[in-house]
């Protein structure tokens with residue numbers, strides 16, 4: 118299948134490790150020119166090198182950027198630099214780290230605000246500042262303009278100790294559905310992609326938090342996560358990135374407003 122991604126321009130947030138890094142790699146492999154960002158210059162520079170090697174592409178097809186997605190000014194300037202550097206923007210992938218694990222009594226008001234800023238407000242601001250560029254991309258011949266939001270399976274089924282994530286992801290879902298409806302006539306598609314338990318640094322942090330609280334070993338925790346899925350295993354970042362890349366492609370032009378789970382059959386409801 119030709120995904121029609123050759124020479125398209127993508128911006129992938131939170132891309133120095135984990136899901137973002139895998140998405141940047143897969144998009145580069147499919148021919149995109151990719152801007153990738155994170156907060157840490159050394160990590161994002163190393164990530165760009167890893168993408169270059171894994172995808173077998175020239176350095177000039179990648180643009181590593183330092184951008185904290187909780188800072189609106191950094192978002193605006195990073196997206197503007199991307200569009201200036203590559204001559205436009207076709208694909209926005211919103212993503213960031215996950216908030217700390219915990220229950221209702223574990224967070225004060227400031228921690229709640231930070232969690233919402235990290236996973237909801239950052240998504241909104243990335244979309245707001247990408248939209249002028251995406252609208253231009255949607256108006257040309259052979260147009261392709263896509264928004265993909267990395268959220269969590271917790272948007273479908275809340276995870277017991279992830280209050281901050283559960284709450285922010287539900288907000289992202291409402292925002293995405295609203296945006297898909299409004300942007301539909303322009304041809305810009307908007308979809309969320311929901312990872313389940315996928316082998317990344319974030320998953321290691323969650324296992325640490327549960328280990329400290331429950332006394333279970335990391336191996337027991339991981340085995341429990343695997344057992345909760347139909348496929349009886351954790352996901353790999355590359356499996357998640359493949360789904361995002363398809364939804365970013367020219368072949369996904371008639372898919373918008375959906376929440377696409379990549380979670381090995383963990384959620385048990387019918388639809």
Ligand SMILES: NC(=O)c1ccc[n+]([C@@H]2O[C@H](COP(=O)([O-])OP(=O)(O)OC[C@H]3O[C@@H](n4cnc5c(N)ncnc54)[C@H](OP(=O)(O)O)[C@@H]3O)[C@@H](O)[C@H]2O)c1
Nearest residue numbers: 131133134135136155156185186213214215269315317319
């Ligand atoms: N892995 C899973 O099983 C799983 C399951 C459900 C949901 N999720 C969600 O999916 C998202 C990605 O998860 P992951 O597993 O890939 O996590 P990860 O391995 O911890 O990677 C997070 C990435 O985001 C970057 N980042 C963190 N805060 C940022 C900020 N404020 N601005 C810009 N970049 C930032 C980090 O880079 P720097 O440190 O270099 O800034 C890193 O590149 C998270 O929201 C997570 O909660 C993951």
